[in-house]
Amino acid sequence: MARTGTKPPSEIAGSVVDAAAMLVERALKAGAEAAEAIVFEGQSLGVSWRLGKLEDVERSEGRDVGLRVFIGNRQAVVSTTDLSERSLGPLVERAVAMARVAPEDPYAGLADPDLLASSWPDLEIDDPVAPPTAEALAASAAEAEEAALAVKGVTNSGGAGAQWGRSGMALVTSGGFSGAYSGTSFSVSCSVLAGEGTRMERDYDYSSARHLADLDAPARIGRSAGERAVRRLDPRKVRSQAVPIVYDPRVSAGLVGHFAGAISGAAITRKTSFLQHAMGKPVFAPGIEIVDDPHRKRGLRSKPFDGEGVRNRAMKLIEDGTLTTWLLDTASARQLGLRSTGHAARGAGGPPSPSTTNLYMAPGALSPEALIADIPQGLYVTELIGMGVNGVTGDYSRGASGFWIENGKIGFPVSEITVAGNLKEMFLHMTPANDLVFRYATNAPTILVEGMTVAGM
Numbered sequence: 001m002a003r004t005g006t007k008p009p010s011e012i013a014g015s016v017v018d019a020a021a022m023l024v025e026r027a028l029k030a031g032a033e034a035a036e037a038i039v040f041e042g043q044s045l046g047v048s049w050r051l052g053k054l055e056d057v058e059r060s061e062g063r064d065v066g067l068r069v070f071i072g073n074r075q076a077v078v079s080t081t082d083l084s085e086r087s088l089g090p091l092v093e094r095a096v097a098m099a100r101v102a103p104e105d106p107y108a109g110l111a112d113p114d115l116l117a118s119s120w121p122d123l124e125i126d127d128p129v130a131p132p133t134a135e136a137l138a139a140s141a142a143e144a145e146e147a148a149l150a151v152k153g154v155t156n157s158g159g160a161g162a163q164w165g166r167s168g169m170a171l172v173t174s175g176g177f178s179g180a181y182s183g184t185s186f187s188v189s190c191s192v193l194a195g196e197g198t199r200m201e202r203d204y205d206y207s208s209a210r211h212l213a214d215l216d217a218p219a220r221i222g223r224s225a226g227e228r229a230v231r232r233l234d235p236r237k238v239r240s241q242a243v244p245i246v247y248d249p250r251v252s253a254g255l256v257g258h259f260a261g262a263i264s265g266a267a268i269t270r271k272t273s274f275l276q277h278a279m280g281k282p283v284f285a286p287g288i289e290i291v292d293d294p295h296r297k298r299g300l301r302s303k304p305f306d307g308e309g310v311r312n313r314a315m316k317l318i319e320d321g322t323l324t325t326w327l328l329d330t331a332s333a334r335q336l337g338l339r340s341t342g343h344a345a346r347g348a349g350g351p352p353s354p355s356t357t358n359l360y361m362a363p364g365a366l367s368p369e370a371l372i373a374d375i376p377q378g379l380y381v382t383e384l385i386g387m388g389v390n391g392v393t394g395d396y397s398r399g400a401s402g403f404w405i406e407n408g409k410i411g412f413p414v415s416e417i418t419v420a421g422n423l424k425e426m427f428l429h430m431t432p433a434n435d436l437v438f439r440y441a442t443n444a445p446t447i448l449v450e451g452m453t454v455a456g457m
Contacts, residue, residue, distance in 0.1 A: 016041050016063075017180045019083060020172035023067050026092045027174075032069035032099065034110050034174045038307070040064045040348060042167035047134055049141035050159040057134045066348030069095045070109060074102040079348040107334040108351075110175040111308040115340055117179065120304030124297050125183035126166070127211040137162040144190040144222035151192075151226030153233065158191030158202060160222065177309035185300075186215045190222045194229035201235070203228035207439070210298045228382075231403075235415035238404060238456040244378040245419055245452045246371065246405065249435065251384050252444040256290060256361050258389055258396070258423055259283075260442070263317065263325075265332025265343075265354045267391060274394035274424060275323065283323045284427045287364070290318035292327075294342070294357035301357040301441045305342075308352050312342035317359075327354040361444040364432035368446040371433045378405035379454055381419065394423040418455040426452065 016039040027035035041063045048055040066079040076098035080091050145160040168182035189206035205224040207216035247255065259275075267273040275283060284290070293314035296302050306312045308330055316324055326336070329344035329352045345355035372380070385399030401415040426449050433446035 016168060016170040017172065017178060019065065020170045021178065023065065023088070023092065024172050024174050026088065027067060027069045027095060030092050030096045032071060032096050032174075034070040036068050036110060036171065036173035036175075036177075036308075038066045038346065038348060039170045040167065041169075042165060043131070044163065044165035045131060045134060045137065046161060046163035047137040047141055048159055048161050049138060049145055051157050052142070052145075054138050055159065057138075059134075064348035066346070066350075067091065067095050068351060069099045071096070071099045073104045073106055073108055074099050075105060075108040075351065076102050077350055105331075107331045109330065109334075110173050111177075111310050111330045111340060111344075113175055115310045115342075116175070116177045117305035117309060117311040120179075121295055123181075123295060123299070123302040123304060125181070125210045125299070125302050127184040127186070127213075129212070131164050131166065132212075137164065140188050140218045141190075144188055144218035144225075145192075147219040147222030148190050148192045148226035149222075151194075151223060151230060153194045153230035154192050154226045155196060155200070156193040158193060158204070160188070160190040160218075162188045162218070171305075171307070171309055173309055175309075179305055179309060181304055183302075184210055186210075186212050188215060188218045188221050190218075190225040192222075192225050192229050194226070195233050199233060201229055201232035203232055208300060210300065210302075214298060232401070232413050232415075235401065235413040236404070237416055238379075238414055238454060240453070240455045241377075242451065242453050244375050244405075245449050245454070246368075246375070246378060246380045247444075247447045247449065248380065248382045248402070249437065249439075249444060249446055251381055252361075252447040253440055253442040254384060255423075255426070255430075255447060255449075256359060256444050257442050259290065259427065260292075260317075260327065260356050260359055261391060262394075262423070263323065263327055265326050265328040265336065268326050269332050269335045272392050274390075274392060278323050279326070281323060282321045282428070283424075284318050284321040285430055286321045288318055288321050288430065288432065289316055289362040290360070291316055291362060292343075292356045292359045296358040296438075299358035299438070303357060306340075306352075307344040307346035308340065310340050310342045310344060312357070315341065327356065329354045356442065358438070359442040360436065360438065361432055361447070363434045363436040363445045366431070366433055368433045368435055371431060371446060371448050372405055372410065373408040375405050375408055375448075379403075379414065379417075379419065380405055380410050384419075389423070396421050396423050396426065414456075416456075419452055420455060421449070421452040
């Protein structure tokens, strides 16, 4: 994916601050007691390639604007993609009118002034280069597909793709906060099929990064996709039984994601979390750490401040197995009698809600091979299907496929099975390997979970 030229990293972000400030000023003049405006602006270019031909090229540019206004404890949110003078006047008037008749919310309001960010580090999330051309993206996608089709046993292509994007956001509040940032993204992906007729199996691989220099080579992505598909050929079924289950890093991050959902302030205030009463208690096995780090250099979800302008920082959500904090925005924090943890996230069309940034489970001491070596019979999961997780009880049931473990070694492929357990017990019986790699927004190493059930034949 060739690149040429340069472009100021903050060009997009700097262009939207004035628009946000203007909206806040207009809202106050129209009768709002407090207001905040957020503006998102972005560009993207992507191509799809299949069987040696360019399938399509997609280019987009857009801007989304959100205005939240307060009158007492009443709030209203409006959004638009039209920043013309003809649109903005009615937008502001509508927001204020809506706030006057909205139900009172004792927890609504701007973030506490003493929590607002006043400075932030350079997170290196914007690659200061001109965007690649469609021809360069097509060449990357073609290279990925060619490498995949060269793998023996691969018989067809599901397509390859390459994308680039640059986005910026600005947040301005009447409480004194003004900030903006921008970031880039690059990605390459490939999906292929192996086998013939009813024996066909599909798999994929992809890479995404903030900087082009950090992106995996397209040929490596294609080759990996092909090898993964071939390994899945001729899967077997296994009988139902209780065995250790090992989660590949491509799916182990989902377990960390389920944990994050359970400690969201929104779930805690609604009393819909299976970890509702777990604060300060052991939730995971001793030694396990889970961290959320919004300031990770070149992180896929790095940001210098949260969606309300609050200071953010790296936090250990789990330390030595113990739960240390909830994920809180301003509203959920006030409802719980606490203070925001800097985890507010938002779009243009609604109020903030808690969310993670660069979330990960810290690596353990054993290699994946050592983790598997003592398992006489077990399952190595590489793909999960469905969303069978009950956030209230922690009950967990997912369709799965992967490989059977025999005598400490990964053996034949398996499919059409279900793995089940309860997240409260699963968390307490986890052992992470030492192979953590930051490839996604949420990351985890290979994870061994004892005592789960495999439902098969």
